[in-house]
Amino acid sequence: MADLCVRAPAKINLHLEVLGLRPDGFHELAMVMQSIDLADSLRLRPTADGQISLQCDRAELPTDSSNLVVKAGEMLRARSGFTELGAQIVLEKRIPIGAGLAGGSSNGAAALIGLNELWGLGFKSQELHSMAAELGSDMPFCLDGGTQLCFGRGELLEALAFNSTEPPALLLLKHPGVSVSTPWAYGRCKELRGDFYLEAEADFEQRRQALRQAPLLGAIAGNGSWPPLRNDLQAVVEPEVETVRQGLALLRQTEQHLAVAMSGSGPSLFALFSNLDQARTAHADLAERFELYGFESWCCGFSDRGASLLP
Ligand SMILES: C[C@](O)(CO)[C@H](O)COP(=O)(O)OP(=O)(O)OC[C@H]1O[C@@H](n2ccc(N)nc2=O)[C@H](O)[C@@H]1O
């Protein structure tokens, strides 16, 4: 069988609200996530030796079973019962690591979709979703991608559609020397805000309903202007990480931005624009300063899909 290629796009958080703590120790969230046109790729080749081997162009990433690609492959194979299934996988990274862009989760989602096809297993979308939810909170979103409300730990999804006549675009910044640990960010959030967490399911549901009706959803659909974006982890990370404060200040200087925020647990930052031309102009205007402060930067569009097989 021929090699199979899968695209694994990054996400940003257009909204991240920490509602409270769950009995499983995770946080109850109300989020809007958005796939973007910055993507890794996986090339898969089948073998029949029971080995799942991974090669990656980034030396700092482990390629053993701690990598979400291998974890996803091992889970899929275990659920299939066919122990002889194997694959050689080549991962090309473009999404920065530990950036709040769900690069690892998207790679894992791409492995689930790609190996399900490569090995002819025929697992249905719902079965892939439940495996993804076991592997990580962001991974179910990364399977479908696009624009989605994400509740629970992040795994309960409600699809939205963005304004497709003029899809927004973004200017993305990440300092290569800095990454933020997701468990640390949630732990710090609990220390700082735990006393104010909601506890009752009725209160969680009231916040979910408020988000479903929020002006943000109107802006995403192309009806109405963009409100300021909310990310509760930004309030936790910003005071602690100097490059996050610097990056936000730089992005706020861009002309014509619709909103500026941190993605996920950071430290990636983004400014939204009405279209790709405006994002590129803002990028060109500030390119020297991004370089001076040592930031990597990208301009990209919104994407309407998550991990997907390439023709
Ligand atoms: C920050 C976000 O990227 C926003 O989309 C996600 O919430 C993080 O999702 P993720 O990286 O897939 O997270 P997981 O691998 O499931 O969990 C990593 C750690 O983050 C914390 N965590 C994660 C998700 C959640 N709803 N509550 C949490 O408290 C827990 O300490 C957990 O041990």
Ligand SMILES: Nc1ncnc2c1ncn2[C@@H]1O[C@H](COP(=O)(O)OP(=O)(O)OP(=O)(O)O)[C@@H](O)[C@H]1O
């Ligand atoms: N395929 C992978 N790509 C990137 N990181 C991976 C992968 N597999 C496992 N990891 C581990 O996951 C950790 C977080 O990486 P990732 O790039 O997904 O962070 P993130 O973008 O902050 O994730 P999220 O937004 O989901 O919290 C890293 O420490 C890395 O070692």
